[in-house]
Amino acid sequence: MSLAYAYPKSRFEPATLVDLNARAERERLSKSALLGFFRLAAAWRVRDDDARELLGGLSSSAFYDWKKHPERVLEVDRITRISYLLGIYKALHILYGDALADEWVHLPNTNAVFQGRTPLAYMLAGGLLAMQTVRRLLDARRGGL
Numbered sequence: 001m002s003l004a005y006a007y008p009k010s011r012f013e014p015a016t017l018v019d020l021n022a023r024a025e026r027e028r029l030s031k032s033a034l035l036g037f038f039r040l041a042a043a044w045r046v047r048d049d050d051a052r053e054l055l056g057g058l059s060s061s062a063f064y065d066w067k068k069h070p071e072r073v074l075e076v077d078r079i080t081r082i083s084y085l086l087g088i089y090k091a092l093h094i095l096y097g098d099a100l101a102d103e104w105v106h107l108p109n110t111n112a113v114f115q116g117r118t119p120l121a122y123m124l125a126g127g128l129l130a131m132q133t134v135r136r137l138l139d140a141r142r143g144g145l
Contacts, residue, residue: 020079031072033086034082036082043089043102045102045106046105081131084128084134087135087138088138091138091142092104095142104119105118105119106118
């Protein structure tokens with residue numbers, strides 16, 4: 001007699017992953033991602049120089065053009081950066097009241113990850129991987145991991 005191993009049945013349905021390598025998906029997501037990013041930057045009161053750096057080092061002229069005309073197709077890296085930042089924004093608003101949630105990125109943080117820096121300074125210095133770390137930290141705090 002052989003034993004058959006199987007995962008137990010569950011009501012959990014995994015989310016369908018978006019293939020950001022597919023241009024059609026990036027076309028579908030880019031405009032709303034940029035609009036969301038610019039709203040987030042305003043809510044967080046991020047300086048334009050820092051916002052350009054969060055987007056991966058965008059030139060001033062391109063940044064202001066994107067702000068004025070968000071209808072474009074972003075690269076995978078930029079959509080991923082914006083996705084992490086919007087996830088951070090959402091997690092902060094779940095964890096804290098609106099005022100603290102939007103101020104949090106500017107407050108020095110004693111968590112070992114930040115080494116006394118502000119979360120914004122940490123993300124500016126560490127780029128995409130730092131954004132991922134902050135997102136995971138906040139998701140864990142709210143019980144999402």
